[in-house]
Amino acid sequence: MKPDSIFHTVEISHYIYLSCVLFCIGLFGVLFRRNAIVLLMCIELMLNAVNLLFTAFSSYMGDSSGQLFVFFVMVVAAAEAAVGLAILVMMFRNTRTTDVSFLSNLKG
């Protein structure tokens, strides 16, 4: 078996299933965990699942645009991580915890 033919038998539906599973794991983490830093990591996981799907479609279609969208997703993820971690540090300074369930002041 040539090394090329191994990769060519992967269907795109396999990548779709994989990224769906990763996305749902990330969603489960966002719903279940209380630590704010783990929540941010789960969001990164969901973004990566979407990136994988973008790349799979882009390279199966032979179109570069999908991979450029991955770059823009990475830009947004980096900005989100920077601002999110700054907010987390500020929250830790005020409440001495990173538990998001303490942030219920706006609940009324």
Next chain:
Amino acid sequence: MPELSKIPWPFLILSFISILCALYVVTSNSPIRSVLALILTFFSISAHYVMLNAQFLAIVNLIVYAGAIMVLFLFVLMLLNLNKETEPLKSNKWLIGAAVSAGLLLLVFTASIQTSSEHIMRHPEAGTGLVKSLGKVLFTDYLVPFELSGILFLAAMVGAVMLGKRDAANESDTEITGREEV
């Protein structure tokens, strides 16, 4: 669902690694272990990118995600000394609710994929993931979003600095008195 025996083994191994590491990220009690498992997940996703002939994206994913963003997470974890093993988990009610909603979403996804009739079998084309073709598209068709992302980065940088700065009242309370005691 596709039969497992028909799927090539490199894809299977990489998928198992990424799914197991992702599960560990979600279920681990210690945030440091979560970060390390997430870095492993990013490595396996980069390997998927290599298999998809997106070589440049694989390298960028390693540098930006595993190299920069995850190190930022680790820095914050270690600076704030957050690596407590005793994170209070949500109650069982929340566990069941989160599991049911994530499972339902997965069910909807798989059902919608199965009913889609067209199965694309085309193999990944070489050349779309190289720097040459990506750069050509980025600097012609996507020039305006590229410049706008620069502005977004600037705004995020200014925002992070503003949020991370101590305000004057706080500073006089903690930091200066702390220094005097030392």
